[in-house]
Amino acid sequence: MLFNSIDFAIFLPIVFILYWSISNKNLKWQNSLIVLASYLFYGWWDWRFLSLILFSTLVDYTVGRLLKIEENQTKRKVLLWISLIVNLGFLGFFKYYNFFLDNFISAFSFFGTQINVSSLNIILPVGISFYTFQTMSYTIDVYKRKLEPTTDFIAFSAFVSFFPQLVAGPIERATNLLPQFFKKRTFNYSEAVDGMRQILWGLFKKIVIADNCARFADVIFNNSADYSGSTLILGAVLFSFQIYGDFSGYSDIAIGTSRLFGFNLMQNFNFPYFSRDIAEFWRRWHISLSTWFRDYLYIPLGGSRGGMGMKIRNTFIIFIVSGFWHGANWTFIAWGALNAIFFLPLLLTKNNRNNIKPVAEGKTFPNLKELSSMLITFGLIVFAWIFFRANNIEHAISYISGILSPSLFSIPEFEGRGHSIVVILLLVIFVLIEWNGREGQYAIANLGHKRIRAIRWSYYALIIFAIGMFMPSVESPFIYFQF
Known part of the structure; x- marks a missing residue:
């Protein structure tokens, strides 16, 4: 369902009226209505992909619950990796399978070896890059004990599938959005x-x-x-x-x-x-993705704590991965690498925070x-x-x-x-x-x-x-x- 469609112009007022009239006095009802509305909103494109959201929700909810009671660090890491593998596995299959396959075949062809493997006609689920990153932020923050895992499955489902930002962001952190599903909400005219x-x-x-x-x-x-x-x-x-x-x-x-x-x-x-400058541009463009990569990739890699070599390496990693996140095409990787090159003089001269x-x-x-x-x-x-x-x-x-x-x-x-x-x-x-x-x-x-x-x-x-x-x-x- 597109925001600029007649369908959404009808859908939004109906959900708004139901939300503030029927379910206004009950937080559980409000959250339940959000889940139903969000699944309808997403299923409007292709109802088959609702199973992906539901499965991702179940996995991360369960992992969060288990992380709360598990004290063994090795087992906690295993639980974290289950969440990452499931979410990144879905993303990798639907978005990058044919890209890697085609490049694998091309690499062998370059050396004179022909491989006959057919690519798959895979339909990319709308918004999969957004909601997988959102659910991963929850699991990672629970693993790092930055966030208390929720025991309310309805609230967590609403957080994962919240229809306004489900298919194209902003990519919300669990620490910001999830607690809002537990607070009493009353209509505010202004x-x-x-x-x-x-x-x-x-x-x-x-x-x-x-x-x-x-x-x-x-x-x-x-x-x-x-x-x-x-x-x-x-x-x-x-x-x-x-x-x-x-x-x-x-x-x-x-x-x-x-x-x-x-x-x-x-x-x-x-x-x-x-x-x-380019550094300022990236603080102002797609902020939710830039800060996600900063907190969950750049800083764990060492961020700016090491020497200049490490800073340059981490900068190129963050920009190239950001480019690849956008799509399975070398053009996006080139776009990311080019932005890293533009950013490099500011990093070398320590002017990236001016x-x-x-x-x-x-x-x-x-x-x-x-x-x-x-x-x-x-x-x-x-x-x-x-x-x-x-x-x-x-x-x-x-x-x-x-x-x-x-x-x-x-x-x-x-x-x-x-x-x-x-x-x-x-x-x-x-x-x-x-x-x-x-x-x-x-x-x-x-x-x-x-x-x-x-x-x-x-x-x-x-x-x-x-x-x-x-x-x-x-x-x-x-x-x-x-x-």
Whole structure:
């Protein structure tokens, strides 16, 4: 069920009314309704994959219970590995089986040995990378005694399957989200209004920004050999805004929807395209994944405690694994490695923690240094996105070669160029709104506090009008559903 679909527009109010009317007085009923609604929400794609969520839930719930009573460290490690093997096993089979098989066959073919093994027609379960990481965080934290394991199976099931963030995050930590299922929740009007405001902004990002950028980015990338260097640069920039509008839009809708039900999810995007260096970008982009890898992979590997060699090694591991998490393609690994290379000078010069606060904090405009830093960083990000979007490594290299051709200085030419001017104007307006609200949780978070009601509702009406005007006849899925 897509957030930008009629199905969800019907589903959400029904669940909301049931949640606050029938089950309002009973926490167990609220949690049970969330589980039922979440399984319906996920099963809308393919009910067969509900068994994966249920099995993962049963395994991690049981492992958590056993870890609570087990004191023998060897047996505790065995229990932890059972959870990791089950979750990573599901993820590895459904997402990476054919990738490893194809590369295994190619490696033997390179040495002159032919292996006849057929790949499998595997359907990737939606959101499997997200909910497996979420359940693993629970088991790891229980193993490390950072979290007391729950004995309430309904609450734990609700934590694993919570429908707003089930298929594309944020990847919530058990230490943050799970305790919220044990606290009495009462309807809060101001929280609900703020949630609706964030949902509205998320829909604007997805429908008005991401989907419009996708129309031209897809044409340019899919026919890159036919276009000039200037057109290819435009395609890369449009894809950069497409993936940001698409993914951060989903996160806004997820966070806003959660607030309607009395839950607070972590911020997943913090205006990343206003970053002044790559390190700042990764503190602001897909925060839930970046911090997950930091806490559960980077720090256990030694983090920044060792010498410079260890720091460089761990940095490359974290970025390459992050790239591979996104998909079974060498392009994602190249994208991760490229970001590690961009990050390396900051690490070597110990400047990776320089830009912590928002750019031009408390000011209307950035200074020249801040502006140039943002433009350079954005250029590096756009370059890396080429590998992320390309079909394969060869496509990425040919795309970059096309950019570096003499046609780089020509006027972009492609089908529908006239309408693209409208999209560019929308992007300018979008960037200005984001810049104005960059110190909030989301761009229009403070819209309700700084304007009189008539002006405030005029803004809402314009956003709703834009969404309605650009609403496609067929809903487009979110990019990160494939991950």
